[in-house]
Amino acid sequence: xxxxxxxxxxxxxxxxxxxxxxxxxxxxxxxxxxxxxxxxxxxxxxxxxxxxxxxxxxxxxxxxxxxxxxxxxxxxxxxxxxxxxxxxxxxxxxxxxxxxxxxxxxxxxxxxxxxxxxxxxxxxxxxxxxxxxxxxxxxxxxxxxxxxxxxxxxxxxxxxxxxxxxxxxxxxxxxxxxxxxxxxxxxxxxxxxxxxxxxxxxxxxxxxxxxxxxxxxxxxxxxxxxxxxxxxxxxxxxxxxxxxxxxxxxxxxxxxxxxx
Amino acid sequence: xxxxxxxxxxxxxxxxxxxxxxxxxxxxxxxxxxxxxxxxxxxxxxxxxxxxxxxxxxxxxxxxxxxxxxxxxxxxxxxxxxxxxxxxxxxxxxxxxxxxxxxxxxxxxxxxxxxxxxxxxxxxxxxxxxxxxxxxxxxxxxxxxxxxxxxxxxxxxxxxxxxxxxxxxxxxxxxxxxxxxxxxxxxxxxxxxxxxxxxxxxxxxxxxxxxxxxxxxxxxxxxxxxxxxxxxxxxxxxxxxxxxxxxxxxxxxxxxxxxxxxxxxxxxxxxxxxxxxxxxxxxxxxxxxxxxxxxxxxxxxxxxxxxxxxxxxxxxxxxxxxxxxxxxxxxxxxxxxxxxx
Numbered sequence: 001x002x003x004x005x006x007x008x009x010x011x012x013x014x015x016x017x018x019x020x021x022x023x024x025x026x027x028x029x030x031x032x033x034x035x036x037x038x039x040x041x042x043x044x045x046x047x048x049x050x051x052x053x054x055x056x057x058x059x060x061x062x063x064x065x066x067x068x069x070x071x072x073x074x075x076x077x078x079x080x081x082x083x084x085x086x087x088x089x090x091x092x093x094x095x096x097x098x099x100x101x102x103x104x105x106x107x108x109x110x111x112x113x114x115x116x117x118x119x120x121x122x123x124x125x126x127x128x129x130x131x132x133x134x135x136x137x138x139x140x141x142x143x144x145x146x147x148x149x150x151x152x153x154x155x156x157x158x159x160x161x162x163x164x165x166x167x168x169x170x171x172x173x174x175x176x177x178x179x180x181x182x183x184x185x186x187x188x189x190x191x192x193x194x195x196x197x198x199x200x201x202x203x204x205x206x207x208x209x210x211x212x213x214x215x216x217x218x219x220x221x222x223x224x225x226x227x228x229x230x231x232x233x234x235x236x237x238x239x240x241x242x243x244x245x246x247x248x249x250x251x252x253x254x255x256x257x258x259x260x
Numbered sequence: 261x262x263x264x265x266x267x268x269x270x271x272x273x274x275x276x277x278x279x280x281x282x283x284x285x286x287x288x289x290x291x292x293x294x295x296x297x298x299x300x301x302x303x304x305x306x307x308x309x310x311x312x313x314x315x316x317x318x319x320x321x322x323x324x325x326x327x328x329x330x331x332x333x334x335x336x337x338x339x340x341x342x343x344x345x346x347x348x349x350x351x352x353x354x355x356x357x358x359x360x361x362x363x364x365x366x367x368x369x370x371x372x373x374x375x376x377x378x379x380x381x382x383x384x385x386x387x388x389x390x391x392x393x394x395x396x397x398x399x400x401x402x403x404x405x406x407x408x409x410x411x412x413x414x415x416x417x418x419x420x421x422x423x424x425x426x427x428x429x430x431x432x433x434x435x436x437x438x439x440x441x442x443x444x445x446x447x448x449x450x451x452x453x454x455x456x457x458x459x460x461x462x463x464x465x466x467x468x469x470x471x472x473x474x475x476x477x478x479x480x481x482x483x484x485x486x487x488x489x490x491x492x493x494x495x496x497x498x499x500x501x502x503x504x505x506x507x508x509x510x511x512x513x514x515x516x517x518x519x520x521x522x523x524x525x526x527x528x529x530x531x532x533x534x535x536x537x538x539x540x541x542x543x544x545x546x547x548x549x550x551x552x553x554x555x556x557x558x559x560x561x562x563x564x565x566x567x568x569x570x571x572x573x574x575x576x577x578x579x580x581x582x583x584x585x586x587x588x589x590x591x592x593x594x595x596x597x598x599x600x601x
Contacts, residue, residue, distance in 0.1 A: 061480055082482035098480040100473035102540040107466065112481035114466050121461040 010074030011036050012175050012206050013058060013090070018068035020053055027053040028230045031068075035175060035206050040197060042217040043210040044246075045227030046254050051210050052095055054227070055179050058208070059092050060085040086113060091173035095180045095210075097164045101153040106131035108152055109167050134166045157184040165193060169200075176200055176207045182216055194220060214250070218243045228253050290534055290546045293582075294553045301556065304564035314559060316442055322555030323448035324507045325522045326548070329529035330448075330455040331499035333547045334492040336530050337459075339472040339539025340389055340396040342496050344381070345526065346519030347407035349504030352378045352497075354411045356505060357420040357514050360427070367429050374501050381407055382497020386490030412516055420514040427509070434509040444506060448548070451499070456544040464491060472539030528575070529554050532582045536590060553578075 011034040019029045028050040035041050045051050056062045057070075060081040064070065070077050072088055092098075099108050106124075109131045115123040131148035135141045146159055155163070161184050168176055178197065182190045197220045200207045211217045217224075218238075224246070226234045233253050236246070302309045328345050335342050352374040360370040385403055389396040424431040438446050459465035467488045470478040479485055503522075508514045533550035535542030557578065561571045591597070 056480075059480070060482075082480065083484070086482050092480075094480055096476075096480075098477040100470050100477050100540070102473045102536075103469055107469065111470055111478070112467075112483050114463050116463070121457070122463065122466060124461070 009037055011071070012073060014071040014074075015054075015058070015064075016069040016071065018054075018057060018070065019065040020057055020062050020068075021065055026230055028057070028227075031230075031232055033225060033232065035208060037206060038201060038204045039223060040201050040207045040209060040221045042221035042224040043208055043227060044214065044217065044224060044250060045233075048229075049227040050230040051227055052179060053230075055092065055094070055177055055208070055210065058085070058177060059090065083112065086171075086173075089171075089174035090177065091168040091171050091175075092177040093161075093164045093168045093179060093181045095183070097160055099152050099160060099164060102151055104149045104151055105135065105146065105155075105163055106148040108163055109134065109148075109170065111167070113171065130170075134170055135162070138166050138169065158186050158189050161185055162189065165196065169196060172205075174205055176205065177210075178207060179210045180212065181209075182211060182213065190216070214243065214247060218246065226250065226253060289585075290532065290549050290553075293532075294549050297553060297556065297560070301560040301564055305560075308563040309560075314563065317559065318552060318555050319442035319445040320510065321444070322552050323444040324503055324510065325525040326448055326529060326551030326555070327451055327503045327506070328496065328500050328522070329526045329533075329547050329551055330451055330544060331492075331496040332526060332530050333455070333533070333535050333542050333544060334459065334465075334468050335396075335489075335496055336535045336537075337468050337472045337539060337542040338489050338492050339475075340489060340492070341527075342382075342385060342396065342400050342493060343523065344385060344400040344404035344407055345496055345500040346522045347404045347411065348378055348381045348497050348500040349507065349519035349522065350516065351381060351407045351411040351504075352501030353504040353508045353514050353518055354415050354516070357422075358414060361420045367427060371505075374505060375498055378497040378499075378501030378504075379494050380497070382494035382500075383490060385497070386493030389493065390486040390489035415516050417516050419516055422509055422512055422514055424512070430505070430509050434506045444510070447502075447506070448551070451502070452544060452548045458495075459544055464488065468492060469540060472541075474540075524575075525554050528579045531579060531586075534582075534586060536586065537583060538587075538590070541590075 014034040015031050018031045018033075020027050031050075031054060033054070043051050043054070053062065057064050060083075063080070070080050077084070098111075100111065106127045110127050115127050115130075117123045128148045135146045135148070141159060141162060146155065146162075152160055152163065161181070165178075165181055168178070176197075181193050181197075185193060194216060197207055197209060201220075201222075209217055209221055222238060224236045224238070224241070225232055226236075226249070234249070241249075298309075308314050328349075332342060332345065355377040356370040356374040359365045359373045360367055365373075381403070385396075385400055388394050388399045388403070422430065424435075433443075434447075435443065437443055459468065467478065467483045470481075470483055471485050471488045475485055500519075504518055508518060529551045530542075530547055531537065532553060533543065533546030533548070535546065554575075557574055558571055561574055
């Protein structure tokens with residue numbers, strides 16, 4: 001694989017032979033997948049290909065079936081959980097946003113990783129002011145709805161997605177997973193999001209980028225995985241395949257399940 | 261009225277804080293209801309309500325159920341309910357009596373045993389609801405019978421006198437006024453501050469809101485939903501035992517029926533206080549004020565010269581109206597229709 005050239009350090013995350021079964025449905029099976037340091041990896045595939053299941057397995061929300069292994073920076077992790085994954089520096093923008101809509105923005109922004117004072121109590125004041133700063137500086141939101149004390153239910157779809165993205169980027173994660181992050185965003189918000197993803201790479205951090213829109217994915221990624229019916233159908237570095245060839249082979253894989 | 265601030269400046273595109281009414285609406289509402297009722301009672305029965313005695317009576321009796329309501333607020337915010345606390349009150353107090361009156365152990369050991377019993381009962385409820393994922397409305401009816409049955413079997417259905425001579429420390433803690441101030445309300449204030457801090461200034465409290473709002477989102481972001489719910493139920497168990505001991509000492513006697521008649525008052529205090537039936541929102545301040553409103557209704561109706569049969573009627577009206585209003589307000593904030601469809 002061409003990406004072996006920068007394998008001086010172990011991959012940030014590596015899945016080996018990971019499967020996930022729900023009842024009788026095998027959502028993903030025998031997945032081998034890795035993300036190297038400073039690499040943006042694209043994940044493409046049709047609806048139901050297993051992209052979101054894979055993301056949730058990486059995040060520790062789903063426990064992989066027996067036999068599958070998850071390695072973080074070369075070390076095999078046994079008790080993988082969302083809290084563990086976030087503690088190690090993996091943040092995710094979920095497709096379903098994962099917001100609590102009756103809560104104010106600041107509670108959503110720091111969900112699961114609340115700031116505390118040195119006495120161990122919540123630092124509400126700091127969380128409020130940080131949330132306000134992030135929403136206006138990072139996402140450039142100016143609408144009246146994005147005050148940190150406002151509940152998420154009152155916001156527009158793009159603003160909600162903005163909260164989810166800002167949250168993932170705030171903690172300066174080593175690996176950011178973005179599951180359809182541009183869904184519901186306006187043109188300028190989409191541009192901003194794509195710039196963020198490019199900035200992740202500049203900062204030497206890694207990302208997994210999932211989107212239906214190949215025109216969004218192709219320009220920012222270094223390497224691509226194509227998923228089909230729960231299996232890795234193919235993996236490419238960007239110099240191996242042009243956008244037109246990629247679209248062509250995606251059609252082919254959707255029809256036949258084979259890349260070539 | 262609450263939308264006026266937004267409607268008048270639609271074009272301004274600046275980040276604005278939500279209005280005070282919107283942020284603290286339910287809390288201001290409940291305080292308003294409390295003050296209005298007080299005025300009505302004062303006009304209707306000035307002799308009673310201008311005398312300090314009625315307030316001393318409220319201050320002694322309302323915390324007996326209000327303390328549990330403080331803890332129950334947590335469980336309701338997580339979107340669950342606990343109907344077994346009256347039985348936990350009795351079982352905890354029974355364990356105290358068994359340890360001290362029958363077992364001859366000192367009062368402080370009895371306290372430890374009583375609270376441990378309450379914690380275990382709450383933990384058991386939490387385990388069934390959160391870990392095994394059984395609807396709390398159903399399973400806590402079951403555990404309510406279980407705890408009550410256990411208590412009746414252990415005590416063989418008999419009571420225990422709890423005199424001030426036998427238990428001077430317990431009476432000092434739970435009954436005797438503290439420099440003239442009703443100690444029950446002093447405890448209500450202290451435990452109210454504890455509960456407020458727990459809910460608003462700790463991670464546990466933050467997670468209580470998140471779990472009640474959207475369980476899946478909370479899990480996706482790494483919140484341990486099972487642990488949060490189990491801790492909320494354990495809190496109810498502990499506070500229920502506290503209230504059970506306070507109630508028993510107040511009557512100088514442990515009755516095997518302790519806790520009966522507490523169920524509706526307590527739940528009403530939580531809902532009247534603005535805590536949402538749907539989970540995700542609620543406040544300790546609301547529950548605190550609502551406790552005294554509920555406590556006042558009973559005495560107020562009687563002393564205002566209204567037939568005592570009206571107590572339940574007024575009581576029911578207050579609960580139904582407050583829950584309906586709260587639901588309609590919530591739907592309005594979310595932009596849904598009146599029926600929520």
